[in-house]
Amino acid sequence: MPEPRRRDAAATREALLGAARDLISRHGVEGTSTRDIATAAGVNQTLVYRYFGSKEKLITEAIDNSGTTGEKIIAETPLDELPRALLEHILDASAARRTNSYSALLSSTNDDTLRELVRGKLEKAFTVGLAARLAGPDAALRAELVIALLSGIALLRDKLGTKAISAAGREEIAAHVERMCAPLLRG
Structure with missing residues (x-):
């Protein structure tokens, strides 16, 4: 039985932040779901909540880390x-x-x-x-x-x-x- 793939937490967080910035810049906050963000980042939607707690916290961090x-x-x-x-x-x-x-x-x-x-x-x-x-x-x-x-x-x-x-x-x-x-x- 193959070993489960280990997740790189830092890379996953960055992928979620990048996907959030990209999708929000194109569709706005209301037009972007956590499912959309997770799909664009190539991860399961539950990881949005594991790493950030909520969509709002993810968006806030995405903006805080830009610029x-x-x-x-x-x-x-x-x-x-x-x-x-x-x-x-x-x-x-x-x-x-x-x-x-x-x-x-x-x-x-x-x-x-x-x-x-x-x-x-x-x-x-x-x-x-x-x-x-x-x-x-x-x-x-x-x-x-x-x-x-x-x-x-x-x-x-x-x-x-x-x-x-x-x-x-x-x-x-x-x-x-x-x-x-x-x-x-x-x-």
Whole structure:
């Protein structure tokens, strides 16, 4: 009799998180079941509950764990280099990675539950992180404007495929982004 296959708990958790991000970005929270997530991850539905306890906890963790590279860039990059670094991050991400990333979740905020989770993540990870590095009373607003600009570029280029942004070279976009962001970062 063959031995039962051992499960790799870390790999299973990551597969469930990735499947949740992908499905939620395409179908919203209400349009995604735990069965759908488990099937996409190639595991039994009971493992969703074993590893996360509930669909809500799985979704919360999936969103909490997305966007960490952007957070690191915001925390560690000198302010004058930040717009280009974030833009490079957006442009370098492959289409497959973007599907399982924060930008994919941002574009699917027509679901109230997901909108609240994404808003909380955005404020905690990006707005607060960047605003803490900026001087002046309107630092949070300026931080959100920088993130809005970069998120908009990702949306127009990757989701909508607009002609000008899709056709523009990396350096051309970066030069414009740096000029637009400089006054926001200086205050």
